[in-house]
Amino acid sequence: MHLFDRPIIILSAPRSGSTLLFEVLSKSQSIFTIGGESHALIETIPKLNIAYRKFSSNALTEQDIDDDLRQQLLQRFSDALQDSQGNQPDKNSDTSIRFLEKTPKNSLRVDFFNALFPDALFIYLVREPKENISSIMQAWRSNKFVTYPNLPGWDKRNWSLLLPEKWQQLNQQSLQSIAAFQWQEANDAIINSLQKIDPSRWCMLSYDQLITQPEQTVKKLCQFTATEFDSALAQLCSQPLPHSRYTISTPKADKWLENYHDIAQIWPSIAATLNKVNHHLHQHGQPLFATQWQHHDIAEPATSLITPQATALTKPLTKDAIYNNVPRNSPCPCGSGKRFKQCHGALS
Numbered sequence: 064m065h066l067f068d069r070p071i072i073i074l075s076a077p078r079s080g081s082t083l084l085f086e087v088l089s090k091s092q093s094i095f096t097i098g099g100e101s102h103a104l105i106e107t108i109p110k111l112n113i114a115y116r117k118f119s120s121n122a123l124t125e126q127d128i129d130d131d132l133r134q135q136l137l138q139r140f141s142d143a144l145q146d147s148q149g150n151q152p153d154k155n156s157d158t159s160i161r162f163l164e165k166t167p168k169n170s171l172r173v174d175f176f177n178a179l180f181p182d183a184l185f186i187y188l189v190r191e192p193k194e195n196i197s198s199i200m201q202a203w204r205s206n207k208f209v210t211y212p213n214l215p216g217w218d219k220r221n222w223s224l225l226l227p228e229k230w231q232q233l234n235q236q237s238l239q240s241i242a243a244f245q246w247q248e249a250n251d252a253i254i255n256s257l258q259k260i261d262p263s264r265w266c267m268l269s270y271d272q273l274i275t276q277p278e279q280t281v282k283k284l285c286q287f288t289a290t291e292f293d294s295a296l297a298q299l300c301s302q303p304l305p306h307s308r309y310t311i312s313t314p315k316a317d318k319w320l321e322n323y324h325d326i327a328q329i330w331p332s333i334a335a336t337l338n339k340v341n342h343h344l345h346q347h348g349q350p351l352f353a354t355q356w357q358h359h360d361i362a363e364p365a366t367s368l369i370t371p372q373a374t375a376l377t378k379p380l381t382k383d384a385i386y387n388n389v390p391r392n393s394p395c396p397c398g399s400g401k402r403f404k405q406c407h408g409a410l411s
Contacts, residue, residue: 064137064138064141065144065152066159067141068161069161069183069288070164070182071088071162071185072173073088073186073188074173074186074188074257075165075187076167076189077167077224077245077249078167078198078224079167080188080270083273083304083306086305087277087281087300088284088296091293092147092293093290094161095160095162096145100166104136104143105123105136108136111127118215120226120230121168121225122228123172123174123175124172124175127175147295167249170253171225171227171252174259177260184287185257185265186265186288187253187257187266187267188270189267189268189270191352192337192352193326197318197319197321197326198319199245203224203238203242206221209221209223210226211226219234225245227244227248227249239322240332243332254340266287267343267344269349269350277303278300278301281296334354341354
């Protein structure tokens with residue numbers, strides 16, 4: 064069995080860009096992965112299987128690991144290791160392995176992985192919440208991300224993406240409420256667990272940074288993980304990053320506006336989690352996400368279910384209210400299609 068040295072665990076809510084980050088970092092010549100996500104590797108162990116756990120949630124804690132299970136998991140990860148070319152590491156080498164792991168389910172398993180790999184390093188990836196929640200909604204509609212067909216107790220039959228605790232309370236809720244719930248539960252769980260871990264063992268970045276500043280961002284991650292920014296990474300980051308394997312449709316500016324009215328309804332409910340995310344972004348010297356709802360002149364759909372509360376949220380804001388605290392790399396609220404720093408941000 065190979066020895067693991069400071070495994071690198073990517074944490075994020077679903078549809079935050081973690082697949083792209085994983086695909087980028089896995090190009091490093093010094094990093095090994097298992098080739099993809101660890102669902103089968105973990106959940107084919109009966110004790111960790113969702114059915115055995117009565118479909119309670121995807122959450123796993125340090126209480127779920129004993130010595131036998133630890134050895135079984137380490138052996139499974141070790142047997143599945145491969146480099147960026149698909150080659151297995153030399154079994155006779157005594158060199159420790161730098162291992163990269165990711166699945167959005169890990170947002171509910173931070174304590175579990177911290178117990179499995181006590182020297183693990185965690186990369187917490189966040190995405191602008193309106194974009195993120197909209198992408199979760201799109202994933203549900205696509206039926207390409209169904210994780211639990213015919214989920215017992217779920218009236219809509221098929222469940223997509225990760226399964227947090229108390230999911231049963233969403234049975235009669237709208238799609239936007241389900242998406243907001245998944246976004247909140249993932250980010251709350253990550254933050255709550257990371258606060259118990261030495262700050263030197265985790266870092267935070269935004270998806271927007273990865274897209275707009277790939278070379279600078281990946282170099283910082285290499286510095287954090289003590290891995291080399293080698294020629295393979297340099298070549299990849301020298302041009303716009305390719306779409307990840309799980310991209311549903313071509314990304315475009317303000318794509319989330321397709322779900323504008325739906326997201327307006329749930330926006331007040333995510334405030335507490337958004338404030339926590341912003342607090343940690345500030346602690347890590349990162350741009351904050353806008354917290355105020357930004358008005359856009361979008362025709363209301365014929366089947367709109369906008370509530371009076373949501374309607375009040377979409378009343379025109381003053382110019383100062385619109386442009387205060389807009390991240391520099393976010394789309395400009397004026398609707399120009401340019402980034403804020405290239406539009407009204409350049410004037411401020």
